[in-house]
């Protein structure tokens with residue numbers, strides 16, 4: 162089994178975890194013994210980290226609500242729709258009518274970019290993060 166060192170995505174602690182890959186699929190999770198944060202430990206979520214990767218209910222495409230149903234769409238359509246609606250809401254109600262919620266499953270760099278986008282592009286400080294709740 163090939164072992165790939167990475168960081169657990171379930172919370173902001175950033176524990177070191179090896180993902181085990183076999184026949185093109187990720188099939189196991191185990192702790193990195195010398196990782197400076199987790200030092201050989203994982204919580205129960207980290208031990209099960211691999212299980213969502215190939216889960217049949219995992220969302221793999223954007224969904225847009227059309228006629229009261231969530232419909233799979235391409236990224237171009239989803240991003241065009243989102244950009245248009247954010248602009249419409251900001252222009253009609255002001256930037257503080259918008260709020261963004263980021264995720265502990267994103268990297269620090271991605272979270273940094275989202276707060277920059279919120280403050281510098283949309284013009285609102287209404288930005289929060291699930292790991293702080």
Ligand code: SF4
Pocket residue numbers: 169170171172173174175176199202203204205206207208
């Ligand atoms: S193993 Fe547990 S504590 Fe460590 S990053 Fe994952 S969810 Fe957080």
